[in-house]
Amino acid sequence: MEACYRADQAAAAAGVPGVRLMENAGRAVFDALRAAWPLGTIRGDVLVLCGPGNNGGDGFVVARLLAEAGWPVRLGLLGAREALKGDAAHHAARWRGAVATLAPGLLEGAGLVVDALFGAGLARPIEGMAAQTLSAIRERKLPVLAVDVPSGLQGDSGTVLGEVVAPANVTVTFFRPKPGHVLFPGRKFCGRLVVADIGIPESVLATIAPQLHRNQPPLWLQHWPQRTAESHKYHFGHALLLGGAEMTGAARLAARAALRVGAGLVSLAAPSEALAVYQLSSPSLIVLQGSDPRSLARRLQDPRYNALLIGPGLGVGEETSEAAEALLATGRACVLDADALSSFAGAPSRLFGAIKGPAVLTPHDGEFARLFPSLKGDRLQRASAAARESGAVVLLKGADAVIAAPDGRAALVENAPPFLATAGTGDVLSGLIVGLLAQGLPAFEAAAAGAWLLGAAAEQFGPGLISEDLPDCLPAIRAALDR
Numbered sequence: 001m002e003a004c005y006r007a008d009q010a011a012a013a014a015g016v017p018g019v020r021l022m023e024n025a026g027r028a029v030f031d032a033l034r035a036a037w038p039l040g041t042i043r044g045d046v047l048v049l050c051g052p053g054n055n056g057g058d059g060f061v062v063a064r065l066l067a068e069a070g071w072p073v074r075l076g077l078l079g080a081r082e083a084l085k086g087d088a089a090h091h092a093a094r095w096r097g098a099v100a101t102l103a104p105g106l107l108e109g110a111g112l113v114v115d116a117l118f119g120a121g122l123a124r125p126i127e128g129m130a131a132q133t134l135s136a137i138r139e140r141k142l143p144v145l146a147v148d149v150p151s152g153l154q155g156d157s158g159t160v161l162g163e164v165v166a167p168a169n170v171t172v173t174f175f176r177p178k179p180g181h182v183l184f185p186g187r188k189f190c191g192r193l194v195v196a197d198i199g200i201p202e203s204v205l206a207t208i209a210p211q212l213h214r215n216q217p218p219l220w221l222q223h224w225p226q227r228t229a230e231s232h233k234y235h236f237g238h239a240l241l242l243g244g245a246e247m248t249g250a251a252r253l254a255a256r257a258a259l260r261v262g263a264g265l266v267s268l269a270a271p272s273e274a275l276a277v278y279q280l281s282s283p284s285l286i287v288l289q290g291s292d293p294r295s296l297a298r299r300l301q302d303p304r305y306n307a308l309l310i311g312p313g314l315g316v317g318e319e320t321s322e323a324a325e326a327l328l329a330t331g332r333a334c335v336l337d338a339d340a341l342s343s344f345a346g347a348p349s350r351l352f353g354a355i356k357g358p359a360v361l362t363p364h365d366g367e368f369a370r371l372f373p374s375l376k377g378d379r380l381q382r383a384s385a386a387a388r389e390s391g392a393v394v395l396l397k398g399a400d401a402v403i404a405a406p407d408g409r410a411a412l413v414e415n416a417p418p419f420l421a422t423a424g425t426g427d428v429l430s431g432l433i434v435g436l437l438a439q440g441l442p443a444f445e446a447a448a449a450g451a452w453l454l455g456a457a458a459e460q461f462g463p464g465l466i467s468e469d470l471p472d473c474l475p476a477i478r479a480a481l482d483r
């Protein structure tokens with residue numbers, strides 16, 4: 001995934017002069033600074049640290065605006081002022097204050113540091129005075145406001161280049177988050193993220209980074225099922241899930257999620273010894289006998305099942321692989337999760353070869369590594385490559401979940417709170433996705449909406465949640481989306 005977008009690209013595409021973009025960026029940083037640290041609340045002055053590129057140029061704007069507003073501000077520069085070029089040189093010329101040479105000693109008397117050393121142009125691990133200064137900032141635990149990204153972080157991947165990064169209390173970035181603000185470890189170094197509009201119309205972004213999306217409702221709301229007075233349940237599809245004989249909780253969680261997200265009907269096929277457990281789990285659930293490949297083959301003759309889920313609690317083995325192949329062979333929309341993925345660990349191409357229609361794979365890191373052992377790069381790059389390789393939408397689960405489609409689109413999940421990390425949330429997620437597929441959402445949008453709904457449900461319930469709390473949070477969230 002190449003750089004989402006760069007200043008020069010954005011400026012050129014938008015026909016906005018770069019110096020104006022830089023002025024707007026610096027002003028956005030200045031506004032965020034005053035909001036987070038009102039004048040008089042900082043013990044000491046504001047030390048703006050500028051790098052040799054446009055990130056540093058932003059810093060010169062911030063310093064000038066602070067000085068004009070009467071703030072105590074100093075500026076340190078990495079490299080010679082004469083070496084500055086273009087927009088950065090233009091704004092450095094407008095700075096009337098002293099330009100000190102970057103060194104850790106500058107930190108004496110500073111109450112807040114503005115980190116404008118490196119941004120999207122970071123090209124190698126930070127060394128020398130810049131590294132020493134960033135380390136000293138960490139040691140002194142000085143509050144930091146980072147411009148665009150905390151220096152040392154790669155905006156496109158969230159990885160730290162080298163070992164040096166100064167964690168920020170607040171990071172101000174421009175027009176949309178970069179993957180590095182959302183993916184770990186970058187996410188944990190950014191502090192509170194402020195995404196400032198600096199005058200680049202969204203349309204421009206569509207040309208620069210057409211494939212990377214924020215996973216927010218506008219990405220999939222146009223596919224959101226509309227319920228009208230004359231709607232009836234068959235309008236909203238019929239999801240078929242397979243349940244195992246032992247780990248019945250997984251499929252029960254998924255089934256409840258599919259019902260709560262609005263699937264018209266939800267059926268669950270299970271071995272006879274487990275039928276009673278499933279029948280008691282929810283009167284709304286249609287429980288069918290037999291999830292073995294033969295019973296399934298007969299069951300799947302029925303075209304009304306338009307979305308299929310296999311995996312949660314089914315057990316890993318040949319029978320699960322064969323059942324998955326039977327579902328995939330129908331060409332209907334399928335979600336493969338958990339055991340269905342692990343059952344193909346030794347033979348991923350067998351799985352990929354069986355995919356005939358819309359499919360969503362929802363691996364966690366371990367399942368992903370077993371299915372796609374050779375893929376390298378950050379989570380975004382790996383998920384995108386996996387989607388291309390498998391021909392399926394791949395939702396790589398985790399606190400920084402990534403959704404990637406075979407056509408190159410990708411979305412970053414930003415609303416997964418840490419307390420989602422509890423047993424069974426993956427089962428709920430797979431149920432949400434199959435329930436949305438049943439209602440006609442395309443695979444990428446169903447996966448993105450499912451991931452967003454899971455996070456929204458968790459945020460609504462709050463810390464201390466357990467997975468079975470999540471499906472019942474959906475009616476309120478759906479009602480808000482229906483408006």
Ligand SMILES: NC(=O)C1=CN([C@@H]2O[C@H](COP(=O)(O)OP(=O)(O)OC[C@H]3O[C@@H](n4cnc5c(N)ncnc54)[C@H](O)[C@@H]3O)[C@@H](O)[C@H]2O)[C@H](O)CC1
Nearest residue numbers: 007022025053054055118119120121122123124125126148
């Ligand atoms: N996206 C936008 O619309 C805007 C972005 N702005 C800011 O511009 C920077 C990106 O500017 P750029 O000059 O490309 O990158 P940097 O300032 O991060 O470049 C640093 C500079 O330093 C050199 N360098 C790279 N790594 C190292 C290193 N480890 N040690 C020493 N020197 C290094 C490299 O040659 C670069 O030239 C973006 O982050 C925004 O803050 C616009 O100002 C506003 C609009």
Ligand SMILES: [K+]
Nearest residue numbers: 115118149151
């Ligand atoms: K920075």
